Amino acid sequence: MAQPLTIEDLRIMARRRVPRMFYDYADSGAWTEGTYRANETDFAKIKLRQRVAVDMTNRSLASTMIGQPVAMPVAIAPTGMTGMQHADGEILAARAAAKAGVPFTLSTMSICSIEDVANHTSAPFWFQLYVMKDRDFISRLIQRAKAAGCSALVLTLDLQILGQRHKDIRNGLSAPPKPTLANMINLAFKPWWCLKMLDTPRRQFGNIVGHVTGVADMSSLGSWTASQFDPKLNWDDIKWIKDQWGGKLILKGILDPEDAETAAQSGADALIVSNHGGRQLDGALSSIEALPGVVDQVGNRIEVLFDGGIRSGQDVIKALALGAHGTFIGRAFLYGLGAMGEKGVTATLDIIRKELDTTMALCGLRDIQNVDERILVGGREGAIKRLAGG
């Protein structure tokens, strides 16, 4: 394919290059995938105000997220098994993020371990924590993130049990893939992926394997999650985690204003409005529809960040206009990674940066920090009405 110009170009390229079970793992949502689809399509309902004849020189996308300077308010979201979209995926994505001046978040369920990513990159990254029943393991994991110099802990609250994704079950998702006939045939059509994967030792869950005892089947994400993740996790545990960590804390997976209120009172530094990319509660509000309610409730007391459905710079600016202080991208970077490795993640960030910059200018602004509801047709209320279909 010629030079990719959109995230959709990268998605199509990734679908060709990445083994089916891992491509499907990324491009899927829970149950009917209704919330997954709404995350993307709801953005299109919001309309931007075109402004003309304003000085567009000297534009700036620079901002901060949890007080850290960022080249643009777009971080890389934590995603499990990133090292299966492309060999050494977490290291490559972290490098691309550092070069672009944006934060990278490493998932607990990564292939490359915390230490491995720290040893092969120079910028501090953020670490995302899933809480498991084995609290000793969690305590050690937090200490490992601290020792590796991670500059924020992202605590995910919306995945104590797994929302079912049918494709993962049908595909027998595992890392590494099991040598079944169907997998072998599929891999035969993915020579680029196989070549890179043969060249790396990183093919298992690096943060877990060798660090937890008595785990029977680590390769299957589904069964491991069901047996290890702590369904009892509740707000009281957050204080324990906050004390263990002692640094910047971000709570991920808030969709409801009541939960946002509790999150604000927990003393965390930020929350992420997120429905896990439509992978958990199917039938929940899209992230962008949920955002204004959370901002109303707690926006003046805790930094509100956002993820879900972002596939362009226009999407980013709409989230900012509705009150998000910063955003995260999941699939957009995974598609870039699967398509072209580190270069692909750089392409993702370049595409989004250019779109964001041009869109901001065409809305009549020069500084991303001045984006607010005035760039929306009908302002905030107009956007909310359009989202609700009114």
Ligand SMILES: Cc1cc2nc3c(=O)[nH]c(=O)nc-3n(C[C@H](O)[C@H](O)[C@H](O)COP(=O)(O)O)c2cc1C
């Ligand atoms: C393949 C995949 C794996 C994910 N794994 C994790 C994870 O390990 N931890 C987590 O907190 N969120 C995880 N997420 C959710 C993302 O962090 C983020 O909330 C979501 O991808 C945002 O939606 P988007 O993909 O439309 O940008 C995952 C998402 C995808 C697509």
